[in-house]
Amino acid sequence: MVDQQKLKDSEIMLKIAGYDSKALEQLYDRYAPFLYTLIKKIITDKDTAEEILSEVFVIIWRQIDNFDFKTNNVYTWLITLARNKAVDVLNRKGGKLLPEYNDDYEREYIIPKLSPEVKAIELEEVLEHKGKMEKALGSLTDAQKYVLELSYYGGMDQEEIANKLKIPTVTVKSKLQVAIGNLMQKLSEAE
Amino acid sequence: MDKKKVLELIKLEVLSCLNEKDKEVYEDFKLSNDDFPWKELGEYQHLVSLIPSILEIKYPANDLKDKTALKLYNIREEIKAKIEAKKAIEVPAEPVSEEIVLEEEPLVEEKSGFWGNNESEEKVLVEAEEGININSDKNVPGQGSPFKIKSNFKEKTGIDTFLQDSKTETESNTVLKTSPDKDLIEKTIREYLKSHVIGEIELLKKSIKTNKILSMIFFIVSLILILALYFLK
Numbered sequence: 355m356v357d358q359q360k361l362k363d364s365e366i367m368l369k370i371a372g373y374d375s376k377a378l379e380q381l382y383d384r385y386a387p388f389l390y391t392l393i394k395k396i397i398t399d400k401d402t403a404e405e406i407l408s409e410v411f412v413i414i415w416r417q418i419d420n421f422d423f424k425t426n427n428v429y430t431w432l433i434t435l436a437r438n439k440a441v442d443v444l445n446r447k448g449g450k451l452l453p454e455y456n457d458d459y460e461r462e463y464i465i466p467k468l469s470p471e472v473k474a475i476e477l478e479e480v481l482e483h484k485g486k487m488e489k490a491l492g493s494l495t496d497a498q499k500y501v502l503e504l505s506y507y508g509g510m511d512q513e514e515i516a517n518k519l520k521i522p523t524v525t526v527k528s529k530l531q532v533a534i535g536n537l538m539q540k541l542s543e544a545e
Numbered sequence: 546m547d548k549k550k551v552l553e554l555i556k557l558e559v560l561s562c563l564n565e566k567d568k569e570v571y572e573d574f575k576l577s578n579d580d581f582p583w584k585e586l587g588e589y590q591h592l593v594s595l596i597p598s599i600l601e602i603k604y605p606a607n608d609l610k611d612k613t614a615l616k617l618y619n620i621r622e623e624i625k626a627k628i629e630a631k632k633a634i635e636v637p638a639e640p641v642s643e644e645i646v647l648e649e650e651p652l653v654e655e656k657s658g659f660w661g662n663n664e665s666e667e668k669v670l671v672e673a674e675e676g677i678n679i680n681s682d683k684n685v686p687g688q689g690s691p692f693k694i695k696s697n698f699k700e701k702t703g704i705d706t707f708l709q710d711s712k713t714e715t716e717s718n719t720v721l722k723t724s725p726d727k728d729l730i731e732k733t734i735r736e737y738l739k740s741h742v743i744g745e746i747e748l749l750k751k752s753i754k755t756n757k758i759l760s761m762i763f764f765i766v767s768l769i770l771i772l773a774l775y776f777l778k
Contacts, residue, residue: 484598
């Protein structure tokens with residue numbers, strides 16, 4: 355019998371595509387803490403965060419056909435999926451007017467649309483590079499870090515950030531672009 | 546639009562931070578240009594996904610796995626339908642012999658019952674495996690009191706029951722691929738009848754029609770001959 359602990363993320367996904375629930379359990383064991391950490395950062399309420407995590411795995415099970423097995427980037431797909439779902443719940447709870455949540459909406463706004471040229475990465479590699487990411491993020495100015503945080507974890511758009519910080523939208527736009535650009539540069543230098 | 550401008554839009558897109566106007570421009574460009582920087586988009590998507598990697602890991606409640614399993618169990622019909630749809634695409638309908646049709650049908654019924662309540666209400670005993678976290682003290686709707694682990698056996702509940710069920714489902718799919726279900730069988734029989742028996746019936750009908758015409762001709766010729774003989778006499 356093949357030890358599933360040693361399976362690659364992409365191999366697990368392939369098994370999930372065949373509706374192998376043991377593989378989904380394997381994915382849960384591997385990713386649940388990581389996804390939960392991200393969701394909890396976005397939604398601070400523990401019960402809601404857990405509910406979202408649970409929903410994310412239901413989405414994976416139901417929408418596995420929408421995973422791109424050519425690029426096989428499980429990590430980025432899962433993180434983006436969890437983030438999209440958590441931000442959607444956050445925005446709805448915050449009273450933002452959004453279309454009705456149904457299958458079409460889920461496919462359009464929750465399921466990640468990754469580039470066909472996105473680089474595949476395993477969770478283990480991500481954790482190995484944690485120090486480099488910390489260093490790269492640490493090199494950003496406080497203002498850059500703040501707008502990045504409001505955007506990524508706060509799910510805010512340019513206007514919302516501008517209103518919160520009482521600065522022009524163009525400034526927010528510029529700060530976000532510079533922050534992401536610098537982050538890319540610093541991370542590339544660290545590698 | 547030059548590449549620099551597209552890259553600036555990509556930086557905002559990966560944060561889901563494009564405004565309506567920019568989003569429209571971005572989507573148009575993405576759809577209409579062969580030289581869209583997909584590689585860069587991939588790199589920025591990857592970069593943004595690394596942002597939460599610096600967070601201190603937190604753990605969800607232990608029973609969340611069971612709750613998730615229950616949710617998955619509740620959508621089993623939807624998943625079953627998806628599996629059936631996939632199967633229909635993967636296994637094209639081929640004429641099957643009548644003996645197979647009649648023998649395989651009960652097997653399909655039997656297999657489809659594993660998602661039902663009977664299975665979920667049953668207590669499944671599995672050999673205990675070290676290192677596997679089974680929340681055996683959790684109740685699952687339809688199940689009795691928690692089962693105490695005795696000897697080297699323990700009760701399989703929640704996700705494990707679901708997982709076992711689902712595994713059986715996967716296994717049964719393999720069987721189902723070679724044993725078509727009721728609808729498929731009926732469809733195959735209809736197609737077989739349509740292509741073979743109905744064709745023969747049509748031929749018979751044509752043949753009867755031809756014979757009728759020939760009979761009429763013979764009858765008329767015979768009548769003429771009889772009349773001719775009568776008048777010659």
